[in-house]
Amino acid sequence: MNVKENVQQILEHFHIEQFQHDLIDWFRTEQRDLPWRKNKDPYKIWVSEVMLQQTRVDTVIPYFYQFIEKFPTLDALADAKEEEVLKAWEGLGYYSRVRNLHAAVKEVKEKYGGRVPASKEQFSSLKGVGPYTTGAVLSIAYGIPEPAVDGNVMRVLSRIFYITDDIARASTRKKFEQIVSCIISHDDPSDFNQALMELGALVCTPKNPSCFLCPVQRHCRAFAEGVEAELPVKTKGKAPKHVAFRAIVLTNEEGKIRIEKRPSSGLLANLWQFPNDEHAPTPNEQAFIKEISERYHVVLRSIQRIGTFEHVFSHIVWHIEAYKGNALELQIDDETNKWVTVDELNQYAFPVIYQKIWQAYE
DNA sequence: AATACGTGGCA
DNA sequence: TTGCCAAGTAT
CATH class of the missing domain: 1.10.340.30 (Hypothetical protein; domain 2)
Structure with missing residues (x-):
């Protein structure tokens, strides 16, 4: 028919x-x-x-x-x-x-x-x-x-x-x-x-x-x-995937915060976030310090744990181990990587999970 | 056709 | 607490 x-x-x-x-x-x-x-x-x-x-x-x-x-x-x-x-x-x-x-x-x-x-x-x-x-x-x-x-x-x-x-x-x-x-x-x-x-x-x-x-x-x-x-008949989708990684609220000697813009496509496209190792989760804190130091060209001696955060998307679950750390700044800003003051932070759009991390940091 | 794409509310 | 969403679209 x-x-x-x-x-x-x-x-x-x-x-x-x-x-x-x-x-x-x-x-x-x-x-x-x-x-x-x-x-x-x-x-x-x-x-x-x-x-x-x-x-x-x-x-x-x-x-x-x-x-x-x-x-x-x-x-x-x-x-x-x-x-x-x-x-x-x-x-x-x-x-x-x-x-x-x-x-x-x-x-x-x-x-x-x-x-x-x-x-x-x-x-x-x-x-x-x-x-x-x-x-x-x-x-x-x-x-x-x-x-x-x-x-x-x-x-x-x-x-x-x-x-x-x-x-x-x-x-x-x-x-x-x-x-x-x-x-x-x-x-x-x-x-x-x-x-x-x-x-x-x-x-x-x-x-x-x-x-x-x-x-x-x-x-x-x-x-x-x-x-x-x-009614209605509705089949359910598949279970979300779990992803674990670290993130850091990184400050410099002026007390400014390091933020970066996410890619222009995909999850949370063009929103801002704190430095993290989302795409290559590091096995331990020392590896994370090394990763962040190299990627952001900073001298980072130690980090302190803020807490563990979970965020459930429709298709992914993020488990973020959040840290804070103070670094000697060696890199200049560009369009997608900036040092900003606490006041300037509220001009940028952040995913909810990073807002939660910021609240815990403050 | 199936999957990626956010978040907060409610039972 | 875990599941299921709630006025969809792009690929």
Whole structure:
């Protein structure tokens, strides 16, 4: 059976207009008062959608306020230095999101005069703009009936239609996009898409869904069958790898701190960190002293242990043995290696794990 | 298709 | 405490 026939079959006996009405009516009275819902500024909607990728609403809210205050318009963000943009994102995670957003906004300023394109083709070609963000921004900001299928929507619809496809698989999202394309309200695509997500966040939750107060309970096949707790089907990923290494808060004779910029791709790209042996973990403290002395061209006689730190990423677990040490400085700064004062330290974006090490040092 | 890519919250 | 995330995208 091909995809279209499959979707046809799924939608058989489904009351589309009644569903739209029940869902949107609920959304209009029950939706949360969120900062990105104050207006339809495409730039602000876009920023919020990028921040919300894999990130909780409660976490995003303070970042959104601060980011918009700092970069109130698309042009303001386009004109900003990446250093400042990354700093505004510090602690939010998935930092390539904001580097892509920065690049995309620059492109919009140059090619489209600073106006976010309402064309699916043009908008979706921008860096960091995938199928979800395309649908979300075009529907919410411009009222264009495009599906915006995120984890909430897949969960809600897997229950409504009793769909048992594994939502961890990339291909499954396309099936849900087909379905949403068929059932989306053309009168109000914005409220429809947001309502589906809001329902997933407030009522049709991953655990213990509140079916008794669900506005679309009468449309839900999983509820009718009593299987809502079994859905959605989602296979789990593999266990993260463990990596152990050392890091050091290195001061010079002026009391300045040595920091270095991480590579421009990969984990925590372009963020700053303290000297470490992440890529070639040394077997003992003496070897670490030798390594740091040679790599940074400093005279380092002794180090003191600060403590052991663990940081869990989605795919890696870092175990860092942290030290402090004072060194005789023999090297000049460049773009990616600097001696900075304690005050200057807060201009640079650090991964959370290095913030923890700094706090322990102070 | 499968994996890389962050973080903090919650049961 | 350990697991599972939460409004995804790039490769």
